[in-house]
Amino acid sequence: MQKPIRLGLIGCGGIVQITHARAYRAITDTVQVTALADVVPDNLEKIGDQFNVPTENRYTDYREMLENAALDVVTIATPHSLHAEQVIEAANAGVAVISEKPMATTLEEADTILEAVRRNGVPYTVVHNYIFTAGMRAAMTELDALGESHFGRSAGMGLKPADFSADHPTPAFAWRASKAKGGGCIIDTSYHEIYSVCTLMRSPVRYVEARVQTLRLDIDVDDIAMLLCEHENGAVTTVSGAWCVPGTDSGWCEMHAEHGSLRVNHRHNVANALRRFTRADGWQQLELSEFDEAEQQDASGHARYFKETFNALAAETALPVPAEKAYHNLAIIEAARKATTERRAIEIPPP
Numbered sequence: 001m002q003k004p005i006r007l008g009l010i011g012c013g014g015i016v017q018i019t020h021a022r023a024y025r026a027i028t029d030t031v032q033v034t035a036l037a038d039v040v041p042d043n044l045e046k047i048g049d050q051f052n053v054p055t056e057n058r059y060t061d062y063r064e065m066l067e068n069a070a071l072d073v074v075t076i077a078t079p080h081s082l083h084a085e086q087v088i089e090a091a092n093a094g095v096a097v098i099s100e101k102p103m104a105t106t107l108e109e110a111d112t113i114l115e116a117v118r119r120n121g122v123p124y125t126v127v128h129n130y131i132f133t134a135g136m137r138a139a140m141t142e143l144d145a146l147g148e149s150h151f152g153r154s155a156g157m158g159l160k161p162a163d164f165s166a167d168h169p170t171p172a173f174a175w176r177a178s179k180a181k182g183g184g185c186i187i188d189t190s191y192h193e194i195y196s197v198c199t200l201m202r203s204p205v206r207y208v209e210a211r212v213q214t215l216r217l218d219i220d221v222d223d224i225a226m227l228l229c230e231h232e233n234g235a236v237t238t239v240s241g242a243w244c245v246p247g248t249d250s251g252w253c254e255m256h257a258e259h260g261s262l263r264v265n266h267r268h269n270v271a272n273a274l275r276r277f278t279r280a281d282g283w284q285q286l287e288l289s290e291f292d293e294a295e296q297q298d299a300s301g302h303a304r305y306f307k308e309t310f311n312a313l314a315a316e317t318a319l320p321v322p323a324e325k326a327y328h329n330l331a332i333i334e335a336a337r338k339a340t341t342e343r344r345a346i347e348i349p350p351p
């Protein structure tokens with residue numbers, strides 16, 4: 001039997017405590033949480049105690065962890081402005097990198113990441129978890145039969161609290177609302193709606209028109225993101241994201257194609273996750289009984305994402321989310337910002 005992959009965590013905050021930790025606990029045969037880094041000692045303790053990480057392997061400086069701990073892989077789950085620097089340091093230390101989204105805050109940073117991972121020959125992937133939920137995985141098996149897509153829509157809208165101060169009970173709001181930390185609605189929230197609907201459309205985006213603006217909240221990043229995208233195959237997609245409207249019908253994406261349509265609640269567990277329309281049958285809810293209990297409850301898709309990613313790393317096969325997908329998602333976001341300031345459609349050239 002192969003030895004478990006030795007995993008180091010850079011960032012042990014909200015998402016690690018809420019979902020990553022549960023995902024790692026389900027794959028202890030494949031992965032051993034070996035070392036941790038976080039600037040907040042309390043977060044080191046919460047995760048360290050859960051995984052019995054020796055105190056000498058808990059670091060407040062991630063560079064010391066990279067220097068001293070024997071690791072095969074690191075996961076990065078820190079504020080967005082830190083991703084590029086931390087991925088590059090990890091790649092230079094010769095470990096594989098699983099980065100939370102987004103890849104970076106700009107394409108310029110993303111290029112430096114790609115250069116570092118290629119130069120060091122380390123595997124690198126970004127967490128696009130919502131395409132691993134039961135609803136999305138079942139939807140993906142329907143796509144061939146439905147044929148060429150022509151129209152897509154997705155929405156992730158809600159109301160953030162007015163208080164973005166660091167002493168809010170959820171301190172992560174503070175960096176999410178900060179331009180310097182790489183926050184904002186489009187790169188934090190709509191990020192997921194963009195790759196989810198693009199996965200259903202199966203054609204890369206070539207032109208973006210958008211309004212990415214601060215309409216209501218007292219913050220220096222966008223609180224609304226409305227995108228109109230044209231795909232390589234001529235299809236059109238809209239993406240609606242907001243932090244400044246009360247929760248409506250949110251966390252879904254749709255794809256309309258030659259032989260029918262799909263509607264996926266990609267941010268939900270299995271109940272009511274997937275509907276399909278055909279002219280013969282109208283709208284029908286699809287039963288997702290092929291997924292086991294744990295998969296049905298994996299509402300964020302993280303458990304499946306990590307399982308497949310670590311299996312691929314162990315087998316040295318292609319990673320389920322290649323860097324190009326994350327790069328394209330960031331290119332759409334950057335184009336949407338530029339489309340807003342320049343009030344015109346922005347082209348995303350093929351790679």
Ligand SMILES: NC(=O)c1ccc[n+]([C@@H]2O[C@H](COP(=O)([O-])OP(=O)(O)OC[C@H]3O[C@@H](n4cnc5c(N)ncnc54)[C@H](O)[C@@H]3O)[C@@H](O)[C@H]2O)c1
Pocket residue numbers: 010011012013014015016037038039040043062076077078079080082100101102127129171172175188300
């Ligand atoms: N894929 C998803 O569904 C999803 C959901 C939530 C968050 N995220 C992503 O996860 C990342 C973290 O988000 P979060 O909600 O956990 O934020 P958070 O603020 O709760 O956690 C961030 C952690 O990073 C730590 N940190 C800050 N600076 C550091 C440094 N220099 N070195 C080491 N650690 C440092 C903080 O102390 C904190 O514990 C972001 O990239 C976010 O977009 C993804």
